[in-house]
Amino acid sequence: MAVRPSIAGLDGPGPLAQALRAAQYVADEGLATAAYLALALGKPLLLEGSPGVGKTEAAKAIAAVLARRVIRLQCFEGIDASAALYEWNYPRQMLAIRQAGEDYVNIYADQFLIARPLLEALRAPQSAVLLIDEVDRADHEFEAFLLEFLSDFQISIPETGSLRAAEPPVVILTSNRTRDLHEALRRRCVYHWIDYPDPALEAEIVMMRASSVARATAEAVVAAVGRLRAEPLVKPPGVAETVEWGEAATLLAAQGAAWPEAFRRAIGVALKDQDDLAYVGPRLDALIAGAAA
């Protein structure tokens, strides 16, 4: 494998973590190490974690650090090559045939080709980061197809021939782990399991993303969210919810609500499931009071 110890001037996990921080993303050492290794070894980076821990954000931050644009492929059930790879512009091809009449027309010229994310990434490997988002939503057939794509970064279009990337593009895959990915796909990738950040880190994230939130508020909201995550909830609050809760409570407090009251009234941005609200409801006051102390 081709090893490049230094990428965009970053020669280790430490410098990469600093650059990510400058791009408004706080990465722990595990993530910085995995991301650095993926870039240096030219392998795809597979990020797994519960919904809302910041997998997609991490990918965007890495793209920002590399000063590349993100080409995003959102996976869904039933995604196939025409949505991921390329599609011919059939109506234009038909028109071209009609207009040409007796003349020769090449209906497989580039102007009739609609590039989808994977093809787009192959054409511009130096200027883009390919984000394959929520790969667990796609089905096994697509996973097998992806495996082929990720092994040699080559696409063959039957009508025109095959296209190969000049260099392997930077690829980041995310998965919510609603199903197990196949071992062969995992093996191709550098892996990182993103956990909920520890309280100190999460407070830092809250303050970085929402500048209006004071340190004491950030710490209280992180403590409260930590308690909520320990409950058996259908949808435990993610990092984005923590940030929004802190922001919402700050807003309500600025309008004159007392602190515990502001937290309680803003609970709707942290818990978005009626069952969860009903389950936590009776103990919410005690939970918030305990967290603020």
Add this chain to the structure above:
Amino acid sequence: MSGGGTAALPGAARPFLGFAARLRANGFAVSPDRTEGFLAAIGLLGPRALEDVRRAGHAMFGPGPERRAEFDALFDAHFLGRSIAAPAAADEDETEVREDRDGAADPLEPEAEEAGGAEATMAETLTARGLSGGGDEAALARFARRAPARLPRLKSRRLRRARRGAALDMRRALRRALARDGELVELPRRARASRQRRILLLLDVSGSMRAGLDARLRLAHALVQAGERVEVFTLGTRLTRITRPLALRDRGRALARAAGLVADWEGGTRIGAALEALLAVPRFAGFVRGAAVVVVSDGLERDRPEAMVAAVARLSRLAWRVDWLSPLAADPAFEPRTAALAGAAPYLDRIGDGGSTEAIVAGLLDLAEGR
């Protein structure tokens, strides 16, 4: 990647290769290219500290979150010489969730390993018991034949060629037009394909459900083999996912592996807590969403009935339908009288007979009806 390459490596690489071998011996999926990646990663990182090596291992061998602790224990044992602590005993109040280790039993690639001592013995006892129970083979064979056509299906997002359909098949239209000098005579169409709906089978393995347990496990194996998207969990004092072992085609080995995984055979009954544990793991809750959930249990809850009722209510909101098959319901005069099952009844689509293999087979095959 060959043996020659290993010999040419500097001596300093030896402990790392040893660690890879140790991981493999403990059931982690370690392939030569992963080991190669691990060595390259260590080279890249310096490494300045042992933690760098650990993080390189996490990134390159990719142990899932459920095996992270085991990985770290092996790492400490190998590089720090620490002994491996026995896993802490489960807290009585905490409902433990158990799952097969990933990679170790990947059902897509049958392994050639010999069934070792304990496992083989277990397989023998199970088959021996199965033979004595006997009589359900015909029902299982009938089930395997009928399942593909009778299990509930739903519309997929994937489009397939169809005579009638909402979407035009532009690709085919163009090809046909080309064959006729650009003249389009008919419009080929595509429609949404159908696929089997996910089935979530929850088997009660507590003491009160002892009778017929082997038969139900054989049926669960038949279901996993016949269906496309099936998840099987056992409920007792804790929750155990046995889908992976049951995916092994050989029934004796599949059941032996499942038996080795379930630690609460014939124990107490805490259905409510086990269902709560199922719903609390986002990944498992994802299995429930839109699925046909079948619970095979007598509903004799040892804990507070409210917990079970609340869990069933939540289950019914997430799932497509929830069926409760109870052996007690084999009696025509049966009515749910225990507080737990009576409370849960309004949330169930059906309370049916779960007394025999035939009855459960009928229950599974009729899932698609009446909805």
